[in-house]
Amino acid sequence: MKVVYFLVAILALTSSLVSAYDPSPLQDFCVAAKEKDGVFVNGKFCKDPKLVKADNFFRYGLNAPHTHPRGTEILIVLEGTLYVGFVTSNQDGNRLFTKVLNKGDVFVFPIGLIHFQMNMGNGNAVAIAGLSSQNPGAITIANALFKVNPPISSEVLTKAFQVDKTIIDYLQKLSWYDNNN
Missing domain, CATH: 1.10.10 (Arc Repressor Mutant, subunit A)
Known part of the structure; x- marks a missing residue:
């Protein structure tokens, strides 16, 4: 009887662990599109990958204040200088945290908080952002x-x-x- 309880406990534990991650992406990327212009993939309307252009992955100078309600963002600067920051919630007094980032610097924007990135240098800035969810919003x-x-x-x-x-x-x-x- 103890073996049965043990097996049920293992089954319950592993089944809860399996459901605790994002599903595998069905395509390499999803450039957001309006419903009428997109294809529904993994819960999002995405532009047809054949219609996506390099400009869809490019920002001019400022990534305006925004939030990702379902994902934490990490930013790694490859070239240039960026001024970045985020604002804490009302509970934490709406505090502003900012930093000037240079090549090789990394910054984390916590899930759901308003944040921004702005090019501070004389030339182009290049950074890679990763999010903790394939559907961070x-x-x-x-x-x-x-x-x-x-x-x-x-x-x-x-x-x-x-x-x-x-x-x-x-x-x-x-x-x-x-x-x-």
């Missing part, structure tokens, strides 16, 4: 507030930011940088 803060469809009420945003409605109207008309293109 990406929310660009400005787009989430000012380019959402349908728009967030101007009344809500004027009260939240304590500014005049004309400022909110102006911000909602701007073309914001999108990390998902």
Whole structure:
């Protein structure tokens, strides 16, 4: 009887361990696409790999403040100089942690926290980012507030930011940088 309990315990333990990881990717990469423009792969709409271009993997100077709700990010600088940072949660006082990174430096952005990267050098910067999930999500803060469809009420945003409605109207008309293109 003890052998049966032992086998059940082993089975329960191994089955819970097996379900604790991301599924294997079905393709080399997934460049985010809108539903109508993409193919559904592993829970995401991805551009057809034949239509992906090098610019889909490139950022000009600033990777605008954004968050990954389901993944921690690690960044390794291969060339150049980057100014990076993240903001802690309200619970931790919304503290800003920043660092200037040079070739060979590594920085970690904790899961779900707003963060950014900006080129500080005179030339190009090259970095590799890795995430702890193949589906970490990406929310660009400005787009989430000012380019959402349908728009967030101007009344809500004027009260939240304590500014005049004309400022909110102006911000909602701007073309914001999108990390998902």
